[in-house]
Amino acid sequence: MDRKKLLPIGQFSQASGLSVTALRHYDASGVLLPAFVDPVSGYRYFRRDQVRTAQSIRALRQLDIPVEEVRRLLGGGEERLAAALRAHLRTAERRLEVQRSVVHGLLSRLTEGADMTHRVTVRRGPAERILVRAEILDNSGLDAFLRGAYQELYAVAGRGPLTFTGPAFVRFHGVCDDENETLVEACLPFWEDGAQPTDLPEGMTVHELPGTTLACTEVEGAAAAFPQILGAYDAVAEWITGHGFAFAGPTRMVYRRWTGTPDHPDNRIEIAWPIDEPAADGPPGQRDPAPEAPDRPTG
Template sequence: MSNDLLPIGRFARLCRLSVKQLRHYDELGLLSPAWVDPASGYRYYRPDQARDALTVGMLRELDVPLSAVARVLAGQGADALRVARDRLEAEVARRRRALRLLDRVLAEGLPETAVSVVREPARRVRTASEPATPMAIAPATGACVARLLDGFAGVPSLVGLFPLDMAEEFEVRVALESPSGEDVLPGGAFAQALHVGPYEEIALTVHAVLAWFGDHGHAPAGPVREVYLNDPASTPPEDLETRVLIRLEDVR
């Protein structure tokens, strides 16, 4: 063993990392020690590894994923950091939306939207789908709409279709009513409420409809349908109207 090597405790203090973090990064193959004592298993590091260790610590404080950190250490980090920045920007936008919703709840209380039961006919539709995460619903929905309206003439009748359970990753679908559509949007009995306001606040109306299910002992069946009644390009966000529908699984 070289006398220049630093034991893990001293190296951790130099790099402002914990011993536990260094062990974890070693297990991931992200920052391996220069030498491991075969008898004790104790880890030792070279002083010139401090720069990499400090880089790891700084990027993790910025919420850069470990996979992107590894690419930075390998000298291939520009694209990875741009992706990490986009993720962080999307998270900031999501939290801003959450703050606006929370402000509305604080000002007005939990929504008590009027809910009614309606029967919807089956409709022939064309559909488009996109993978999404809770932080990226809007761009995924917009991409679906753009594909459906490409070359379309007339006044579109669009329906957003979203899962009841928002997992880490899920599929967003948008349906365009069309007599020649290859898909069928099933009919049946639905609980319905009218949402007036920005699309980003529709979650409050969905909450109200699902609360109605609980109050009345019915079982909801996904997906949640959002029927868009206005053109967002020409309608102020506060005046947008959206029908929110959730099918009653136990009513035929």
């Protein structure tokens, strides 16, 4: 091989913007292999047309894409890489939106206090029979699941037809974000003395919810969209703990008024958390620990 047509690792480092240490690491990990390695000195040489690939690697790593993912993307062709970059950009923009909302929420709490931005009330939730479509998922699949779930629920309800006794709502059994999965239930309450659903598809069931006391707050318009709605969950959770109540079940997101467009000004959503009186003290050493606040969803 004519080494005159190759760049030694030092010059290649300057041309690509990758350090010599990084180039050795990418060689070892199979991301960027040198065109020639001197069998005696072990010195690495690269082709000139590898500079563009190295620059792409540098840019991808600046986006915090893992080395193994970089290797996979570069081996999948330009179309696959372009699609991955667009998806990464959407994720980054969403993360920035969440961070912006969190910062504004914290600033609002510092200047106004949570009670000023979210008025929390207590109401009695009646016992309900509900048609449920459930799935375990993370936040990335939440919107698509809810849209599909309610299409299925209303299709089944229409065959009855069922008589609805209240607005649709969602129950979150844990944290639902990009890193965590939880059980999410799309719910339709219906009259137990009327028509009943039949021939339920897989994943759809009927549940009986007991009556319960709910701590609630309502949000409208843009405040009802993710991530702004996170402040409502926080306000209710803070009110519950601050007033000495115990968390008594999954939090509910109730569609009081819903247009189908997440940030529509006419939307009105209620965050309702089941609560109970704290357990009374037992004999010394036998007191049950107070239940911890369940993780709140993020979407």
